[in-house]
Amino acid sequence: MIATLPDAQQARDGTHRRYSDSYKRLVTLLLMLAYTFNAADRNLIAIVAQSMKLDLRLSDTQLGLLGGTAFASLYAVSGIPIARLAERLSRVSIIALSLAVWSMLTSLCAAAGSFAQLVTLRVGVGIAEAGCSAPAHSLISDYYRRAERTGALSLYSCGLSLGYLLVSVVGGYVVLHQGWRAACLAVGLPGVAVALLIRALIEEPERGLADGRNAAGALATPAGFSARTEARELATVARALFLSWPAANVIAGFTLSSFASYGAWMFIPAYFNRRFGLDFATVGLVLGLAGSVPVALGTLLGGMVTDRAAAHGERWYALVPAIGLAIATPLYLLALVASGWQAAAALLAAAGFFQYASLGPSFGVVQNVVGARRRATATALLYLCLTVALAAGPLFTGGMIDHLFAAACPGSGAGRCGAALAQASRAGIVAALCFHAWAAVHYLLGAFGLGRQIQAAGDPERPEARARAARAQVSSR
Numbered sequence: 432m433i434a435t436l437p438d439a440q441q442a443r444d445g446t447h448r449r450y451s452d453s454y455k456r457l458v459t460l461l462l463m464l465a466y467t468f469n470a471a472d473r474n475l476i477a478i479v480a481q482s483m484k485l486d487l488r489l490s491d492t493q494l495g496l497l498g499g500t501a502f503a504s505l506y507a508v509s510g511i512p513i514a515r516l517a518e519r520l521s522r523v524s525i526i527a528l529s530l531a532v533w534s535m536l537t538s539l540c541a542a543a544g545s546f547a548q549l550v551t552l553r554v555g556v557g558i559a560e561a562g563c564s565a566p567a568h569s570l571i572s573d574y575y576r577r578a579e580r581t582g583a584l585s586l587y588s589c590g591l592s593l594g595y596l597l598v599s600v601v602g603g604y605v606v607l608h609q610g611w612r613a614a615c616l617a618v619g620l621p622g623v624a625v626a627l628l629i630r631a632l633i634e635e636p637e638r639g640l641a642d643g644r645n646a647a648g649a650l651a652t653p654a655g656f657s658a659r660t661e662a663r664e665l666a667t668v669a670r671a672l673f674l675s676w677p678a679a680n681v682i683a684g685f686t687l688s689s690f691a692s693y694g695a696w697m698f699i700p701a702y703f704n705r706r707f708g709l710d711f712a713t714v715g716l717v718l719g720l721a722g723s724v725p726v727a728l729g730t731l732l733g734g735m736v737t738d739r740a741a742a743h744g745e746r747w748y749a750l751v752p753a754i755g756l757a758i759a760t761p762l763y764l765l766a767l768v769a770s771g772w773q774a775a776a777a778l779l780a781a782a783g784f785f786q787y788a789s790l791g792p793s794f795g796v797v798q799n800v801v802g803a804r805r806r807a808t809a810t811a812l813l814y815l816c817l818t819v820a821l822a823a824g825p826l827f828t829g830g831m832i833d834h835l836f837a838a839a840c841p842g843s844g845a846g847r848c849g850a851a852l853a854q855a856s857r858a859g860i861v862a863a864l865c866f867h868a869w870a871a872v873h874y875l876l877g878a879f880g881l882g883r884q885i886q887a888a889g890d891p892e893r894p895e896a897r898a899r900a901a902r903a904q905v906s907s908r
Contacts, residue, residue, distance in 0.1 A: 449636075450574060450636070455575065455583075458570070458574060458633050459571060459574070459586050459587055460586075461625075461628060461629050461633055462526070462567045462571065462587050462590075462633075463586060463587045463590040463593070464625050464628075465526055465530050465563055465629060466563060466567065466587060466591065466594065467590040467593040467594040467597060468533075468534060468594065468597075468621070468622040468625060469530075469533070469560050469563045469564070469594065470590055470591045470593070470595055471595070471597045471598040471602075471618050472533055472537040472556060472560070472594075472598075472618060472619060472622070473502060473560065473594070473821075474498075474595055474599075474696070475540075475602060475614070475618050476498035476553075476697075477498055477697050477698075477699075478598050478599055478602040478603055478606065478614070478711075478715060479602060479606050479614050480498070480697075480698075480700065481700075481701050481704055481711065482610065482611040482711060483497075483611045486611065487549075489546060490829075491698070491701075491829040491832050491833050492826070492829045492833050494697075494825075494829060495697060495828065495829025496550065496826060496829075497549055497550065498697045498825045500822045500825070500826050501549075501557070502821065502822075503819075503821040503822035504557065505557055505558045506557035506560060506561050506818045506821070507561075507814075507815050507819070507822075509558045509561045509562075510565060510814050510815060510818070511665070511808070513525065513565065514565040514807040514808045514810065514811030515661055515665075515807075515808060517565055517566035517807040518569075518804050518805070518807050518808060522566035522570050522635060522807070523566075523570070523630065523633045523635050524630065525566050526562060526566050526567060526570075526629055527626045527627070527630035528562065528626070529559045529561070529562025530562075530563065530622055530623075530625060530626040530629065531623050531626040531627075532555075532559040533556045533559035533622070534619050534620065534621070534622030534626070535619070535623065536555045536556045536559060536619075537552075537556055537615055537618060537619030538615060538616050538620050539552055539619075540552050540553075540615040540619070541612040541613065542612075561814070564810055565807040565808070566807050567587060568587075568794060568797075568798060568806060568807065568810040570633075570635075571583050571584055571587055572641065572798045573636045573639065573640045573641055573803065574636060574640070574641060575641050576641045577641075577642075577799055578738065579738065580795055580798060581734045581738045581741070581791045581792055581794070582735055582738050582791070583734075584734065584791050584794040584798070585730050585734025585735070585791030585794075586734070588790045589727040589730050589731060591726070591730070591787075591790070592723040592724070592726035592730065592787070593723060595696075595719065595722045595723050595726070596719045596720070596722070597618070598719075599700075599714075599715040599716070599718050599719025600715055601614075601618060601715075602614045602618050602715060603712045603714060603715015604712050604715060604716075606711050606712075607710060607711040607712040607715075608712075638803050638804055639802075639804070642803055665808065667805065668801055668805050668808045668809050668812060671800050671801050671809070671884075671888075672801075672812055673812075675800070675880075675884050676876075676877070676879065677749070677877045677878070677880045677884045678796060678800050678877070678881075679877075680749070680873045680876040681748070681749055681793055681797075681877040682793075682797075682813060682816055683870075683873040683877075684752060684753070684789070684793075684871065684873035684874035684877065685752075685789070685813070685816065685870070686816040686817065686820050687820075687867075687869050687873065688756060688786065688866070688867055688870035689816075689817050689820035689821070690819075690820035690823060690824040690827075690863070690866050691863050691864050691866035691867045691870070692820075692824070693820055693825055694823075694825055694827050694860075694863030694866075695828065695860045696722065697824070697825035697828060697829070698828055698829065698832065698856055698860055699718065699779070700715070700718055702767075702856040702857060702860060703717070703718065705849070705853040705856055706772075706853040706856070706857065707772040709772060717776050718776065720776075720780075721776045721777070721779045721780040721783070722779065722780070724780075725780040725781065725783050725784040726784065726786075726787045727787075728784060729755070729785060729786070729787040729788045730787045730788070730790050730791060733751055733752075733755065733787065733789060733791050733792060734790075734791030734792070734795075736751055736788070737751045737792040745799075745881050745882035745885045745886075746878040746879070746881050746882055747792075747878075748795055748881060748885075749796070749874045749875070749877040749878040749881055750874070750878050751789070752788065752789030752792050752793060752871075752874040753871045753872075753874035753875040754788075755786060755787075755788035756785070756786060756789060756868070756874065757868070758785040759784075759785040759867055760782075760864065760867040760871070762778050762781050762782035762785070763779070763782040763786075763864045763867065764861060764864060764865075765778050766779045766782060767860055767861050767864070768857075786867065789874065793813075794810075794813075796877075796881070796885075797813050798810070799888060800884055800885060800888050801888065802888070824863060827862075827863060828859045828860060828862070828863045829859070831858070831859035831862055832852075832855045832856050832859035835855035835858050835859060836851055836852050836855040839851040839854065
């Protein structure tokens with residue numbers, strides 16, 4: 432299963448690579464599959480929302496809490512300690528165990544009989560899902576050199592769109608014919624089998640393998656555990672991400688765009704039901720296709736374009752997302768004013784293609800501005816920002832929809848209130864989507880000085896870094 436390269440080639444590369452390209456692709460695809468179930472279980476509430484709302488008599492604010500805030504409440508807190516463990520322990524084992532746990536908890540939602548029980552289970556799902564992306568990003572960065580890393584992270588990120596396709600099509604079909612409880616089982620249980628595959632087929636690589644033996648501290652034994660050591664490591668990574676102009680602006684753009692996306696897509700399926708009268712299965716199929724295939728293509732193309740463009744300057748890690756979001760924002764707004772569901776779905780698909788070109792480059796920046804034994808921690812801090820967006824976005828949109836609906840329809844006329852709910856949903860979603868434009872500005876600002884920050888991280892593949900290392904050796908003599 433694991434192919435090695437000849438010693439001479441390893442010596443020429445200076446990276447001590449042991450894995451064939453086909454095996455690395457297998458690893459990336461398996462990790463992408465884990466992320467697929469991560470995204471599917473996270474987005475399940477959006478697909479079953481209307482059925483769950485009617486069954487348990489929930490408000491849109493409560494749905495926003497289930498879809499975002501309840502999930503994210505401990506996701507943020509648990510992500511950092513799990514990432515710190517991933518810097519020292521087997522990342523493969525952490526991913527496999529986490530996947531098995533969140534899949535079982537999603538399945539148990541089928542037995543919930545109250546809002547409180549659903550909140551408790553969703554909190555558990557959030558804690559377990561924090562064990563996916565931080566160790567996965569770190570693994571990918573040890574399998575792929577920097578020149579290939581953004582493309583590999585983009586392929587992994589396609590799990591986001593595949594997960595949405597899975598939960599939309601499968602979840603939408605099952606909720607129509609069997610109810611929302613059966614949908615929880617259909618989406619949750621297969622993840623356990625994937626966890627077993629990951630544990631059996633993925634090997635844990637050496638730290639910093641793709642960066643070579645010259646990577647500063649890449650293969651060094653980590654310092655012994657202590658509260659002081661952990662605080663120092665967190666502070667070092669936080670300075671690189673949040674106190675440097677380029678990376679801080681990239682992360683601000685990523686956070687604002689995620690806020691817009693989570694806030695809007697939590698209620699877009701319900702909007703299609705309320706505005707166009709489509710049933711759950713049709714909504715799942717239409718939005719599953721609109722929100723998956725174009726998104727996956729945009730994610731892959733964004734990574735490929737960025738890898739090529741970055742050869743002419745690292746500023747393209749920020750410029751590609753800025754351009755993508757600048758194009759996506761008006762397309763999203765046009766989708767929400769479309770008079771027919773076909774045009775709305777087509778515009779959503781086009782907008783998603785351009786928006787998600789930002790995903791791989793954003794992850795690439797975070798991996799490239801820190802050392803090999805700090806990459807899981809860096810991803811965890813990035814996902815802390817993502818969690819804020821996940822918690823606030825759906826709650827913001829749901830609260831706005833409830834407020835606008837209550838103001839427009841204080842009475843109980845069914846026909847009038849049905850139209851008012853559709854209009855309130857559109858207004859709330861539009862308000863959330865406008866944050867994409869704000870995000871594009873931050874990405875543009877992040878392009879200034881990004882190359883210098885990446886160079887300062889000490890990447891041994893850059894001629895400048897090798898020259899600095901050579902001068903340091905001469906001076907030490």
